[in-house]
Amino acid sequence: MPRLLLIDAKWEGEIKLTKKLKAHLKKTKPKSIDLFASVQFSNIKEFLNDLKKLKIKVNMQKVKRTDKPLQILGCDCYPDSFEKKLTSDMILYIGDGMFHPKALILAIDKPITIFDPISDQIKVVGRKDMERELNRKKANLKKYLIANKIGILVTIKPGQQYFLAAKKLKENLEKENKKAYIFIDDTLNPMNYENYPFIECWVNTACPRIGTDDIININQPMINLRDALDPGRAFVELEK
Amino acid sequence: MYELELQQLISEIKKQKAKQVLIQLPDGMKHKADQVADAVEEQTSAKAFLWLGSCYGACDLPLGMDILNIDLVVQWGHNRFNKEMW
Numbered sequence: 001m002p003r004l005l006l007i008d009a010k011w012e013g014e015i016k017l018t019k020k021l022k023a024h025l026k027k028t029k030p031k032s033i034d035l036f037a038s039v040q041f042s043n044i045k046e047f048l049n050d051l052k053k054l055k056i057k058v059n060m061q062k063v064k065r066t067d068k069p070l071q072i073l074g075c076d077c078y079p080d081s082f083e084k085k086l087t088s089d090m091i092l093y094i095g096d097g098m099f100h101p102k103a104l105i106l107a108i109d110k111p112i113t114i115f116d117p118i119s120d121q122i123k124v125v126g127r128k129d130m131e132r133e134l135n136r137k138k139a140n141l142k143k144y145l146i147a148n149k150i151g152i153l154v155t156i157k158p159g160q161q162y163f164l165a166a167k168k169l170k171e172n173l174e175k176e177n178k179k180a181y182i183f184i185d186d187t188l189n190p191m192n193y194e195n196y197p198f199i200e201c202w203v204n205t206a207c208p209r210i211g212t213d214d215i216i217n218i219n220q221p222m223i224n225l226r227d228a229l230d231p232g233r234a235f236v237e238l239e240k
Numbered sequence: 241m242y243e244l245e246l247q248q249l250i251s252e253i254k255k256q257k258a259k260q261v262l263i264q265l266p267d268g269m270k271h272k273a274d275q276v277a278d279a280v281e282e283q284t285s286a287k288a289f290l291w292l293g294s295c296y297g298a299c300d301l302p303l304g305m306d307i308l309n310i311d312l313v314v315q316w317g318h319n320r321f322n323k324e325m326w
Contacts, residue, residue, distance in 0.1 A: 002262070002310045005252050006298060009242040009269060009316040039319055040242055065321045073321060074297065118241070159299025165326035186303065187294060207299065225326065 011040045015094060015117045017050035024113070024122045025054060030089035032057040036072040036104065037094040041117060044070070044094065059088050074099050075208050077106040078226065079237055086110065098125075099209075105130050106212055109239070132216050138238055140201065140221040141231050147200035147221075149179045151193075155206040156186055162205040162225060169203065169228055190218045203228040242269060242317070246279045249314060253284045258312035262305055264291040266317040286312075297321070 017025075033051065035058050037044065051058050060069040062083045063076040072093070076082070081103075092113045093101050104112045105127060114123045127134060144150070150173055152166045163184075170180040181199070185192065188206055193199070202222040204211040211224035227234035253261055263276050273290050280288035289310065291302050298318040305313060 002305045002313045003256060003258075004301065005249070005312060005314045006319050007245045007248060007314065007316045008319055009245065009266075012241060012243055040317065065324065067320065067322070071319075075299070075324075156303060157300055158303075159297070159301065159321070159323060162326055168326075207296065229326070 008039050008042075010043060011117065013117060015041055015044050015047045017047055017054075018117075018120050020120055021115050021122055022054075025056065028090065028113075030056060032059060032088035032090070034059050034061050034086045034088040034091045035070060035094070036061055036092070036100070037070050038100050039068075039071050041094045041096075042068070042070055047094070057088070059084070061086065072100050072103060074103050077103040077208055077212060079107055081107055101125055102130060102213065103209075106134075133212055134238060136215045137212060137223070137227075138235070140215060140223050141227060141234055143221040144201045144203070144223050144228060145231055147178070149198055149200050150181070150203060151196060151199035151201075152180055152182045152203045153188055153205060154182055154184045155188055156184065157206070160206040165225055165229075166203075166205045169205075169225065172229075190214065193218060193220055193222075244269075244272060244276060244279075244316070246276070249276070250279065250283045252314075253280065253286050253312065256312055258284075258286050260289065260308070260310045260312075261286045262289050262291055262302060262310045262313045264295050264302060264313060264315040266295045269316055299323075 033056055048058060062069040063072055063081050064083060065073055065076060086108055090113055091110055094115050096116045096118050101112050101114050109127050111124050111126045152169055154163050154166045155161055166182050170182055173180040188210055202220060203225060204222055205225040208224045211222055215222050261280055265273055277288035280286055294300055298321050
């Protein structure tokens with residue numbers, strides 16, 4: 001096996017409390033902030049000092065999958081992905097793009113404020129921005145419960161490989177007199193699903209964002225492993 | 241816009257005495273792949289190779305590199321994570 005080197009690729013600019021963000025905070029008046037960022041935007045010493053001057057309490061949130069506070073990953077998309085409950089007046093994400101904020105939207109039904117230091121843009125997003133995905137997720141869960149032939153997708157990528165859990169799920173489904181087939185691939189490609197029309201519902205065991213963001217682009221229903229193991233909890237979490 | 245941190249890369253390649261290095265960049269940095277490959281081949285004795293496909297996270301590493309005798313895989317934009325166990 002080759003050795004591995006991971007490079008953060010930090011943003012070259014300086015993360016500061018800009019006039020625009022200051023005005024937004026003045027308008028929304030949060031007393032406390034749950035703070036997140038992607039690894040590129042985690043040099044925030046000056047930003048934290050500026051928030052302190054505004055007497056805003058900052059809760060540096062930590063997700064279970066990383067060792068560094070502040071950082072969020074795309075797979076931290078469930079209510080229990082965080083070490084502490086998100087109870088501050090504002091959830092603030094520093095970074096560009098929607099991939100990480102969408103993880104927060106999926107995890108919690110609260111407004112998420114995004115501050116993009118590159119464009120100095122502020123945007124508030126929430127569940128309404130993922131309505132299609134969330135409605136489809138709910139519908140797919142119902143279809144999973146009544147499906148008799150289930151396809152379980154397993155990737156061989158080590159960081160996302162859950163072969164044992166897939167085999168366990170197959171056993172559980174067979175105890176319920178359902179048919180389950182395990183499909184193995186490297187990168188899961190939606191084009192391949194359609195070659196198996198007998199599958200009534202897919203269970204994705206790889207990156208959980210495949211079973212959330214991508215489900216609006218495929219015809220067959222798909223849910224994530226975690227939701228397949230406990231569909232009752234999945235329904236409850238959709239209301240959180 | 242994002243730091244390539246080439247000095248860290250070069251010193252790591254030299255330290256590890258890597259001979260064949262695979263460069264894996266996220267989509268937003270792929271346009272700089274030539275700069276990285278050039279730096280590797282000009283500043284070290286290693287050969288640089290580029291991963292064409294996805295780079296969604298540290299969970300998305302190229303497989304089968306040992307078949308090609310790649311001895312170092314370098315991925316930008318992500319860091320270590322704790323895999324959830326089921």
